[in-house]
Amino acid sequence: MTMIINETLRLYGPSSGLPRAVTREVQLGKLLLPANIDILPISIGLQRDPHFWGDDAHHFKPERFAEGIAKATNYTPAAFRPFGLGPRSCVGMTFATIEAKVALSMILQRYTITLSPAYVHSPIPVLTIRPQHGIQVILEPIHSNA
Numbered sequence: 001m002t003m004i005i006n007e008t009l010r011l012y013g014p015s016s017g018l019p020r021a022v023t024r025e026v027q028l029g030k031l032l033l034p035a036n037i038d039i040l041p042i043s044i045g046l047q048r049d050p051h052f053w054g055d056d057a058h059h060f061k062p063e064r065f066a067e068g069i070a071k072a073t074n075y076t077p078a079a080f081r082p083f084g085l086g087p088r089s090c091v092g093m094t095f096a097t098i099e100a101k102v103a104l105s106m107i108l109q110r111y112t113i114t115l116s117p118a119y120v121h122s123p124i125p126v127l128t129i130r131p132q133h134g135i136q137v138i139l140e141p142i143h144s145n146a
């Protein structure tokens with residue numbers, strides 16, 4: 001389940017970019033950033049970059065996390081940062097991850113989930129990344145008394 005959550009956050013994490021204030025002139029690779037500007041590094045670009053993730057970067061492949069995040073990113077922490085990075089990273093990361101696992105476990109103990117034929121894949125950024133037309137699924141009870 002951890003691998004599935006990580007892969008979901010890699011491709012469809014709620015945060016598409018993390019705004020940062022540049023307080024002093026800084027060289028960032030080939031770019032010379034002047035002081036007193038705001039920048040928006042796009043996380044979703046890094047998390048889909050074939051340089052880090054390979055030619056199948058756009059495919060949903062949870063098994064790429066089978067040996068952990070460090071191995072999946074080839075030891076490049078900035079390539080996977082759905083909860084940010086560094087001293088201002090998300091304080092709710094552990095809570096959110098556990099909550100997702102508890103909720104999913106409760107659903108999967110009771111139902112099988114199939115994607116509805118009505119589903120249209122169209123993730124869009126509206127403050128956060130979200131499915132433009134919702135996610136229609138078919139839930140079937142596993143036990144007759146569910």
Ligand code: HEM
Nearest residue numbers: 013014015018082083084085088089090091092093095096
């Ligand atoms: C899947 C769920 C969540 C995701 C993807 C997420 C993602 C993020 C991201 C990307 C940041 C910005 C980090 C940065 O600027 O480097 C952030 C900050 C923050 N998040 Fe979350 N978050 C989630 C859930 C939560 C929850 C459940 C809580 C509270 C219980 C929470 C509390 C915070 C707080 C307080 C900050 C600001 C930290 C700071 O500025 O020092 N988040 N989160």
